[in-house]
Amino acid sequence: MHCPLCGCEFDETDQSCAGRCPMAAIQGCSLICCPNCAYQMVDESKSAAAKLLRRLLHSPAEPEKKEPTP
């Protein structure tokens, strides 16, 4: 994943507190934090409201995910 603010590329599954934070484990947390600049971004796959809003606004999602190529 790319941080849309500083361009840092990172693995969101590695840094996310989702698997460890007790509250996130219960409720699910849709925020991801850039390890370089601390910018918080929304993981829209985990936020129903953000997903709905994005659809209503007809705006492409940001940041984009980059698939590793063998």
Added chain:
Amino acid sequence: MTRFPIVPSLEDDAHVILVGNPNVGKSALFGALTGHYVEISNFPGTTVELSTGHTDGMPLVDTPGIQSLHARSDDERVTRDILLERGGSLVLQVADARNLRRSLLLTMQLAELDRPLLLDVNMVDEARERGIQVDTARLEQLLGAQVVPTVAVTGEGIGTLRSRFQTARPVRHRVRYDEAIEDAVKQLTPLLEGRDGDERAIALMILAGDAELAARYGAAHRPEIDALVARTAGRYPRPLNFVLTQQRLHAVDELVAAVVLHPETRQAHAGETLGRLALHPVWGLPVLIAVLALFYLFVGRLGAGVCVNWMERVFFGHGVNPLAIWLAGFIPMPLVRDLLVGEYGLITMALTYGIAIVLPIVLTFFIAFGLLEDSGYLPRLAVMMDRPFKALGLNGKAVLPMLLGLGCDTMATMTTRILETRKDRLMVTLLLALGVPCSAQLGVIMGMTAYLPPAAIVVWGAVVTGVMFAVGWAASRVIPGERSDFILELPPIRLPQLVNIVIKTVARLEWYLKEVLPLFALGTLLLFVLDRTGALHLLERWAAPLVEGGLGLPRATTASFIIGFLRRDYGAAGLFALARAGALSVPQVLVSLVVITLFVPCVANVLIIAREHGTKVAFWVVGFVFPFAFAVGVLLHFGLLVLGVHF
């Protein structure tokens, strides 16, 4: 700049050493060069194990991503040692075309090793998409080393890169440091033993604080070397590593200005000016004050004033609560009726606090925080805080978790893992628990300041900041460990995008409703049970000497402090409601606000401290923070009384 003569090329059994910052595509390049796919893990510092392979018959080593050769972490230590031990090898540095400044900073250090170096400017496709153009031919000319643009994931430029292995040469372009440092390097290099050609690089690393290298290569002259390092360091107000980095950055900026072209030059200039102002040691402070003032007007006046007024008095006061009470009248069981609409009812208290009071405040706060975040100001604030943090004895890197704490303390506690010493991790965990409110809590706390005159707000800010510094200072003396420096890549200052702000605000509100409201309900239920069993009255009586006598607050605030144990913002919401009802005077609002600000953020935070540092540490943190918060409140109360301050 000084130009040094070219030294001979590769040895027969040379290795290719793949070096680069984290997340520049090293693993992808390794795969492209060796033909083996290596799982690409881009989180900074995750390439902790060495990957080896062969390219064109030469052994290739993939080193962990590093920011510099000054070894502070195991990753940096491993990379430094590989580079020093394999003298005749080719250094293949992977640079990020999107962020050349960061990569060239490492190039300048690698250049000092005086080894054949090939610079791979990777991800040029993504740089192009962002409108960034790197003039690699000009860069090659300026560096005096070969530069190849590539897109490692698609294989673009890999053939050219391979074809340059045998003709790679050392970088000619070197940083010329100021006189004091150059003198020190000149004196240090003859004292190093067993090296051939890289004494200058090692001398600079020793000056930067690498005691391991001093012991390894200068054991026979150790006292002399230590004295020289201390003498040189004494000539600068900042640590030598910082000075060296600054001087390298100056050289890098000249290179970047010559080879990187941005299309939006005018916008970038305006942003750069603002960014520089925000970082300026003098002008940065008025910028910060202006930002805080705007924040206060938006959150404190609009959110906590106008919006809460309407929600509480009109929507809930004349709509939701009367309707709920009327409907609850049909419930035959008084206990259930009271649980819903009584003094500690789920609707009349939890929902009213959560929706009518806290929601408008956090909504305005999330909007303001999102704007600030997307503008790129927050990392600059982190840099501004670096100096006071260092005064505390804290690693500058600690600023990042503290900044993250403004989003979520629980997550920030987990990011203390990025800190290198246990001392730093513990100190930051303690400071996060003590005085860094998360976004929702900061919103409510800011909302409460709407009931304070400006002078009282200044006192609140001064007390909380003073306490943080005092605790940090004391902790740095109690907890042993080393200090290290702060390297944070600054994003550009930019205009926030409205769509992103709206989506982020909505996602944060969703989090608030899902995570925070249930805790409010739990807190209310706890109060209901305590009230029904008579325990609340008992607790109020027991706490009276502290709450009434020590803090000078009415007995009714006890309930707010009890629910504050669950979440700091819920406690603040209770105090806010009392302040709105006129039950608290200005000094009382101030004292209660200071106490609740210094509370542990939430139960989730305590659980994560236990998970990260063990239950013993969690016990100590909780055991320290709560009594300490009350002690500060008591001192403030009596201080205000003695000084006769009424505001």
